[in-house]
Amino acid sequence: MLRRGRAFTVNYDFKRIERLPPYVFNAVGELKAQARSRGEDIIDFGMGNPDQGTPAHIVEKAIEAITKPANHRYSVSRGLYKLRLAACAWYKRKWDVELDADSEMICTMGAKEGLGHLVLSIAGPGDVVLCPSPTYPIHQYSVIIAGADLRHVPLIPGQDFFEALTEAIRDTWPRPKALIVSFPSNPTTEVVELDFFEKLVELAREYNFLVIHDNAYAELTFDGYEAPSFLQVPGAREVGVECYTLSKTYNMPGWRVGFVAGNKQMVAALTRLKSYYDYGMFAPIQVAAIQALNGPQDCVEDICQLYKQRRDSLCRGLSRIGWEVSPPRATMFVWAHIPEEFRHLGSMEFSKYLLAEGKVAVSPGIGFGPYGDEYVRFALIENEQRTRQAMRGIKKALDQGPDKVGRGS
Numbered sequence: 404m405l406r407r408g409r410a411f412t413v414n415y416d417f418k419r420i421e422r423l424p425p426y427v428f429n430a431v432g433e434l435k436a437q438a439r440s441r442g443e444d445i446i447d448f449g450m451g452n453p454d455q456g457t458p459a460h461i462v463e464k465a466i467e468a469i470t471k472p473a474n475h476r477y478s479v480s481r482g483l484y485k486l487r488l489a490a491c492a493w494y495k496r497k498w499d500v501e502l503d504a505d506s507e508m509i510c511t512m513g514a515k516e517g518l519g520h521l522v523l524s525i526a527g528p529g530d531v532v533l534c535p536s537p538t539y540p541i542h543q544y545s546v547i548i549a550g551a552d553l554r555h556v557p558l559i560p561g562q563d564f565f566e567a568l569t570e571a572i573r574d575t576w577p578r579p580k581a582l583i584v585s586f587p588s589n590p591t592t593e594v595v596e597l598d599f600f601e602k603l604v605e606l607a608r609e610y611n612f613l614v615i616h617d618n619a620y621a622e623l624t625f626d627g628y629e630a631p632s633f634l635q636v637p638g639a640r641e642v643g644v645e646c647y648t649l650s651k652t653y654n655m656p657g658w659r660v661g662f663v664a665g666n667k668q669m670v671a672a673l674t675r676l677k678s679y680y681d682y683g684m685f686a687p688i689q690v691a692a693i694q695a696l697n698g699p700q701d702c703v704e705d706i707c708q709l710y711k712q713r714r715d716s717l718c719r720g721l722s723r724i725g726w727e728v729s730p731p732r733a734t735m736f737v738w739a740h741i742p743e744e745f746r747h748l749g750s751m752e753f754s755k756y757l758l759a760e761g762k763v764a765v766s767p768g769i770g771f772g773p774y775g776d777e778y779v780r781f782a783l784i785e786n787e788q789r790t791r792q793a794m795r796g797i798k799k800a801l802d803q804g805p806d807k808v809g810r811g812s
Contacts, residue, residue, distance in 0.1 A: 422547050426540075427770035431754050435764045446793040448717075448781040449764040451589065451735055453654045455709065458702040461653060464694035468687035478683035481674045482510020482662070486689045489696040490647075490662045497621075498632040506667045507640065509674050510692075512684055514619050514648035514661040517673070519545040521615060521644070521663060522583070524676040526551040530580040533571055533612075535564070536772030537590055542583045542617065543772060551580070557774050558591060565602060572610050579610070585617035587630055590771045590780040591738045592731030594624075597631040600639065607642040613669065614643030620734045622652040622703050625711045628732040633665075640665045651735060652703055653695045660684060660692040710735050713783040713790065720794035724801065737781040738768075745805050750776050760803060761796035 431449065438445050456462075468474050481487070487504040494500045502508055511517025522545040526532055530551040534543045535558035546553040556571050558564055572579055584603070586595045600616075607614050616633035624630050633645045644665035650656040663673055683689070717737055718730045728739045740746075745753050750767035757763050757779075766782070768775030785793065 419548065419550070422550075423544060427751065428766060430751065431758065431764060431767060434755060434758055438758065438762070443762060445758065445762050445764055446785055446789050446796065447764045448783075448785060448793070449766050450784075451651075451782040452784060453651060453656050453735070454784045455654050455706070457654050457658070458695075460698055460702075461655070461691050461695045464698075465687050465691035468690035474686040474690065476686070478686045478689065480677040480681050480683045482508075482683055483686065483689045483693075486510050486693050486696075487662070489693045490664065493696045494632070494634070494664065498635050500632060500634045502634075502664055507670055508662060508664045509670050509677070510684065510689070511646075511661045511663055511673075511677075512659040512681070513650060513656075514617055514646040515541050516659070517661050517663045518542070518583070518615060518617060518646050519548065520676055520680065521646075521669065521673045522546060522551075522581070523549045524672040525613065525669060526580050529577070531575050531577060533568070533575075533579045533582045534772075535584060535588075537768060537775030537778070538583070538772055539585060539589045539617070540770065542585065546583075554579070555772060555774070556582075558588070558593065559774050565606070568606065572606070572612070579612045581613040581615060582607070583615045583617070585619065587620040587624070587731075587733035589620065589734055590736055590766070590768065590775065590778070592734045592736055594628060594630065594733050597635060600631060600633045600636045603633070604636045604639050604642060608638070612642075613666070614639075616643065616645045618645050619648050620651060621647065623707055623710055623735055624733040625707065625714065625730075626732055630733060640667075642666065644669045649692055649695055652706070654702075654706060655692075655695065658688050658691065660688060660695075710783050713785070713787065716787040716790045717781060717783065720790060721797070724794055724798040726797070726801065735783045737783070739765075739779055739781060741768075741777055741779060742801060745801075746777055748805065750779055754779055757797060757800055761793070761798075761800035763793045763796050763800075 435445050487508045490508055491502040491504045494502050519541055526549045528550045532546040532551050533554050533556050536555035556567050621630045633639050644663050646663050648661035718728055721728050741753050750769045754765050754767040766780040768778035
């Protein structure tokens with residue numbers, strides 16, 4: 404019982420949360436919501452959230468599985484054995500990589516959860532983890548959440564990534580515990596060939612650090628390009644793992660299915676941590692994921708073709724209005740260098756300006772790290788008709804010039 408007259412205070416000092424900066428994308432998201440509440444038609448290229456339905460044969464398998472009471476029970480945190488086998492078989496078919504379903508494969512609730520919990524399981528206070536900039540937010544913020552120290556390595560045009568990486572390794576003490584990379588890259592769309600991973604494995608061995616490769620866009624490739632797997636390199640499993648998700652490949656973002664494969668010790672660490680956090684995905688979702696990996700794959704090509712058409716429509720449209728961008732060879736994004744006359748504004752103010760004057764929402768590059776501030780990211784989630792409409796809005800905003808920014812925008 405509290406005594407009268409004595410002030411009662413609660414300590415709301417949440418140190419782990421305080422290390423996380425405000426989520427940059429929320430600012431544009433709130434402005435977008437406000438505009439829509441006023442009845443404005445906002446064309447949204449912001450979040451990379453696939454707009455098409457999951458292929459029918461996958462949905463039908465989930466419906467069948469959900470009617471069976473046995474599937475309503477707790478699952479297992481590392482995933483059904485048959486799903487792990489299916490993931491291993493997929494690796495064998497795609498890259499001729501053989502994996503052990505028991506010791507080298509764990510299923511996760513998408514790549515984001517898997518990567519986040521993996522970093523939490525292998526890194527902590529006193530550890531240094533390297534991460535490219537720009538990169539997908541969870542790559543860098545998983546390090547902060549784990550209480551480890553983050554160091555950025557610039558991934559920018561005109562700079563050799565391996566030179567920057569080697570310099571970062573040599574200038575860091577204690578030496579880095581791990582490196583997180585992702586190719587094809589979100590947001591930059593940059594792609595690599597197998598020799599990139601060969602060099603990476605050599606460096607990891609030389610300097611004794613772990614590698615986490617997020618390969619979320621392995622199947623979304625265009626113009627003859629085929630993305631390699633980090634695990635194709637001999638010795639890769641001695642130094643690292645690869646994360647994958649079904650979200651983009653099979654239009655299954657809300658289903659939350661992915662996996663982490665490779666190094667046995669890293670997989671075991673994640674398995675142990677997850678055993679405390681969850682009982683795995685709902686079993687019918689895992690059954691549907693097995694169908695996705697083992698079933699007909701023509702849907703993957705259809706999904707790729709859709710994104711290619713949208714890529715071409717967006718890049719042609721931007722070119723016509725004087726905003727030159729390079730068509731990406733992979734992912735579902737376009738990484739666009741802000742037009743020079745607007746570049747001094749930074750990506751946040753420029754994104755707000757496009758929203759206010761062009762009625763088009765994009766992601767500000769600063770949200771992907773300090774080296775992304777001269778860029779914005781377009782997600783290919785609008786159809787071609789809406790994309791053409793967006794070009795008219797963007798042209799209007801660009802034609803008004805940078806002096807318009809801050810005056811009613």
